[in-house]
Amino acid sequence: MIETQEQRDEKHQTLVEHLGELRVRVVYCGYALIIATLACYSISEKIFDFVRAPIAPYLQGGGLVFTGPMDKFVAHLKLSLVCGIIISCPFWLYQIWLFVAPGLYAKEKKYSVGFIFAGTGLFLLGVAFSYFVVLPMAFHFLMNYGGDVDKPMITIDHYMGFFTQICLVFGAAFEMPLIIIILGMMGVVTQAFLREKRRYAIMTIAVISAIITPPDLLSMVLMLIPMCLLFEIAVFFVGFFEKKKTLAAVNERE
Structure with a gap:
C-alpha cells in the first residue's frame, strides 16, 4: 500500500509531538535535580560523613586525603549532585x-502511583544494597588484598568517583524489573518470551555485573x-498483568 502525503505528514507530526513532550519532561527533571542538589549541598558535610563511613575503618586517622585545593570542594559538589538524583x-x-x-490503555494508567512508589523503592533499594552490603565487602577484599604492609591513602576524588559509580549503577540496575513490567504492559514482551529467553537474560546480567562491579568475584555475585531474583519477579508480574488484560477483554466481549 502506497503511503499518502497526508499519512506521512501525520507521522511526522506525531514524531515531533513526541520529541516535544520528551523535551518538556527532561526540562522538568532538570529543574527538580537542580533544586534537590542545592538542598543537599546545604548539608553536604553531614552527608559526606555518612558516605565516608564504609571505607573509614581502613584509613589512617579515618579520613580521606586530597592533593589539589579544589578536590574537596568538587567532591562535595559531586556528592550533592548524586544525592539530588536520589532525592528527586x-x-x-x-x-x-x-x-x-499515552502508549498504555486507560486501565493500565491507574498504576501510575504504584509505578512511582515501586521505581523509587527499587532505586533506593539498589543504593542501600550497594552501601550496606557491596561496598563493605568490596573494601574488605580490596583494602586487605596482598597483606597489610602497604597502607592505603585514598584521595577524595577517587573515592567519590568509585562510591557514586557503584551506588548509581546498583540503583539503576534495580530498576530493571520495572522496565520489563512496563514493556510487558505495552505488549513489547510477553511472559512466554521472557521465559524462553531466560538463560540469555541471565548471561547478559552476568556480563553486565562483571563490567560494572569492582574487580572481584564476590561483588559480581x-x-x-x-x-x-528481580528478573524472575518481573517475569511473574508480566504474566500477572497479561492475565488481567485477558480477563478484561473477555468481560468486555461478554
Missing part, C-alpha cells in the same frame, strides 16, 4: 510515567543474585 527520584520517575502513559 520520585519526581523524574513521575515524568517518565507521563511520557510513556552480589550483583548477579539480586538481579536474577
